Amino acid sequence: MSAATAQSCTAFAGHRLIASGGPRDIAGAVKAAFEAGESVLVFDDADARPVEFDLRGDLEAVLARLALPVEKEKRGPGRPRLGVTAREVTLLPRHWDWLASQPGGASVALRKLVEGTLREAEGPDRVRKGREAAYRFMTAVAGDLPGYEEATRRLFAGDAAGFEAAVAGWPEGVRDYAAGLVVA
Known part of the structure; x- marks a missing residue:
């Protein structure tokens, strides 16, 4: 997961909580702790998955990379405006018979x-x-x-x-x- 896609995250330097908030809000504290030689881990608050920050360059460069747009995934067949995606479902014949008899199909x-x-x-x-x-x-x-x-x-x-x-x-x-x- 990139830092740009995380809505809220929390950073730790070892066992010390150093910052919490949006990626842009905590980038300065993360970079400062990293440059001080501390081991820094950042977690997405929604699921505690690690969030990676590209800390190369100065703080302005780090913040600029956080602002990069995230590519949208390409959608396949279906009704894209409604978010409907066509996929294959494998069922037994009796399941298909029951589904076909239901109102609306x-x-x-x-x-x-x-x-x-x-x-x-x-x-x-x-x-x-x-x-x-x-x-x-x-x-x-x-x-x-x-x-x-x-x-x-x-x-x-x-x-x-x-x-x-x-x-x-x-x-x-x-x-x-x-x-x-x-x-x-």
Whole structure:
């Protein structure tokens, strides 16, 4: 992921939180820490995936590269204005028969099924994604901190109190960021 596509991100120098905000807002702090010889990691706040900054040159050059437009993906067949994309679906003959008998046809029936499933899975998906993001962040930044293994076990067990206890001795920025990802 490039820094230009991230909406909000957080930067750490070792275990110290150095900046949080949009890529342009934190670029100065990231560059300064990097030039001071610190190991800097930047994370997208949405999913804790690493965000890469091209820190070559002065701050103006770094900011100029962040402003570069992101290429739009080319769309294939379908209804591009509506965001509809045609793809292949493989089903058994009885599934096709059932879909064909539905009001509006196969496409309408499939969209309704997918939308219903998305609504049902929204809560569990949010919890799963939060845990994955917290684990991704913890592995990158907190893997050497005391209680890391216990925090990881408690994270995936869904034990919020145990997780909080396991990370209680961590540096404030690391602890709060990890906990915020779990809730998100």
